[in-house]
Amino acid sequence: MESTQLLDILGNKNRRKILQLLSSRPCYVGEITERIGLGAKAVLGHLDMLEQIGMIRADTNERRRKYYQITKNLKLEVFVSPYSYTVETSTVHQHPTEDGIEEPFPVRAGDAKAADALKELNRKLLELESRRRGLAEQQRNIEGKMTDVMAQCIDWLHEVAQNYMEADILMTLIKEPQNRRSLSMNMGLPEYFIEPHIQSLIERGVLHERHINNRQLLTLIDG
Amino acid sequence: MESTQLLDILGNKNRRKILQLLSSRPCYVGEITERIGLGAKAVLGHLDMLEQIGMIRADTNERRRKYYQITKNLKLEVFVSPYSYTVETSTVHQHPTEDGIEEPFPVRAGDAKAADALKELNRKLLELESRRRGLAEQQRNIEGKMTDVMAQCIDWLHEVAQNYMEADILMTLIKEPQNRRSLSMNMGLPEYFIEPHIQSLIERGVLHERHINNRQLLTLIDG
Numbered sequence: 001m002e003s004t005q006l007l008d009i010l011g012n013k014n015r016r017k018i019l020q021l022l023s024s025r026p027c028y029v030g031e032i033t034e035r036i037g038l039g040a041k042a043v044l045g046h047l048d049m050l051e052q053i054g055m056i057r058a059d060t061n062e063r064r065r066k067y068y069q070i071t072k073n074l075k076l077e078v079f080v081s082p083y084s085y086t087v088e089t090s091t092v093h094q095h096p097t098e099d100g101i102e103e104p105f106p107v108r109a110g111d112a113k114a115a116d117a118l119k120e121l122n123r124k125l126l127e128l129e130s131r132r133r134g135l136a137e138q139q140r141n142i143e144g145k146m147t148d149v150m151a152q153c154i155d156w157l158h159e160v161a162q163n164y165m166e167a168d169i170l171m172t173l174i175k176e177p178q179n180r181r182s183l184s185m186n187m188g189l190p191e192y193f194i195e196p197h198i199q200s201l202i203e204r205g206v207l208h209e210r211h212i213n214n215r216q217l218l219t220l221i222d223g
Numbered sequence: 224m225e226s227t228q229l230l231d232i233l234g235n236k237n238r239r240k241i242l243q244l245l246s247s248r249p250c251y252v253g254e255i256t257e258r259i260g261l262g263a264k265a266v267l268g269h270l271d272m273l274e275q276i277g278m279i280r281a282d283t284n285e286r287r288r289k290y291y292q293i294t295k296n297l298k299l300e301v302f303v304s305p306y307s308y309t310v311e312t313s314t315v316h317q318h319p320t321e322d323g324i325e326e327p328f329p330v331r332a333g334d335a336k337a338a339d340a341l342k343e344l345n346r347k348l349l350e351l352e353s354r355r356r357g358l359a360e361q362q363r364n365i366e367g368k369m370t371d372v373m374a375q376c377i378d379w380l381h382e383v384a385q386n387y388m389e390a391d392i393l394m395t396l397i398k399e400p401q402n403r404r405s406l407s408m409n410m411g412l413p414e415y416f417i418e419p420h421i422q423s424l425i426e427r428g429v430l431h432e433r434h435i436n437n438r439q440l441l442t443l444i445d446g
Binding site: 006010012013020021022035069070072073075076079082083087090092112114115117118122126128129131136140143145151152153154157160164171172174205 | 227229231233234235236239243245246247248249292295296297298300305306307308310313315316317335336337340341342345346348349352354355358359361362363367369371373374375376379380382387391393394395397398411428442443444445
């Protein structure tokens with residue numbers, strides 16, 4: 001799924017509520033309208049949209065009642081700063097379950113045994129959550145450092161660029177080496193418009209064309 | 224800033240374009256309308272909205288031309304799966320730099336030394352980016368494991384919960400121990416509605432009330 005699609009989806013309060021509700025368990029349409037406090041027609045519209053992009057799926061139970069469930073494990077990350085705007089969507093892969101924990105289900109255990117198993121899983125979950133938080137913290141730290149470095153880049157850009165267009169080209173390539181086409185897409189400007197500036201930057205030894213991972217890319221970094 | 228505000232902001236294509244543009248450098252209103260390809264009135268409406276929630280700031284240069292720049296370092300993370308829906312916004316801290324960004328910069332002469340400095344900073348930036356990616360990968364890995372554990376929790380929940388309401392309460396508390404008020408808010412249901420179920424779960428030894436970080440929380444995990 002594209003990040004822009006996901007942002008469009010999440011930009012609506014009621015769709016967020018629906019996803020939150022379905023993330024606790026699969027729900028019938030009636031339950032959804034009741035909990036969201038919205039008319040059936042509006043709810044069905046949102047459900048349709050979510051189904052069409054493949055975020056949720058509809059099934060019917062043995063009594064032909066329709067219910068919905070989330071089908072994806074999606075992670076969306078947006079970072080906005082004075083120097084960067086990045087949006088990434090990735091699929092989180094569920095692993096085949098590890099060691100002994102998985103039991104071919106439902107073994108009708110007693111209430112007490114099930115409660116113990118649940119407790120144990122809960123401990124594990126909270127431990128994973130604390131590791132996740134630790135990594136997120138480290139990541140934010142690095143993102144802070146990256147923002148610093150970008151701020152310093154801006155200072156030097158003033159010395160190197162001979163006009164705004166060159167400055168924009170360099171700032172885009174500093175963030176990620178890329179070819180002319182993706183540069184033109186990222187800058188929202190036609191290739192013929194940026195080409196003379198690229199040529200000038202190459203001639204002055206500021207930009208280089210290099211083969212990186214089998215692709216011919218523009219970058220500030222030479223050999 | 225609240226995550227819901229940020230999602231509302233990012234749910235609009237043109238606001239995303241504006242943020243992307245301003246993330247390359249501060250811009251005058253004229254530049255923005257030109258690059259976004261939208262009428263001045265619409266652009267000003269979006270800029271107003273972004274300014275009001277404090278994401279961008281307007282300044283005027285010595286010729287009284289108004290320009291905008293991004294003022295925040297924000298990170299938004301959304302995770303959606305069949306078992307969880309989490310949205311987190313955090314501020315990424317930049318280390319203080321001597322001079323922040325000023326107005327759209329005046330262009331100065333080219334300089335070979337500046338190009339070298341820029342190259343060096345670019346190397347640093349790409350190295351930080353690769354570390355960031357590594358951490359993001361590890362984090363997704365853990366999120367995958369968490370999804371696994373939640374799937375297992377669901378299996379056992381069926382054995383423990385005597386009705387849907389109990390199942391919903393347990394699933395919410397498995398993700399995060401919390402008090403009655405936040406539980407009722409998260410579930411979108413009044414406290415008096417969930418209280419009898421909480422009582423029953425406590426009496427059956429499934430739920431516990433514990434002091435954690437000076438707060439009285441409901442949790443599945445005992446002592």
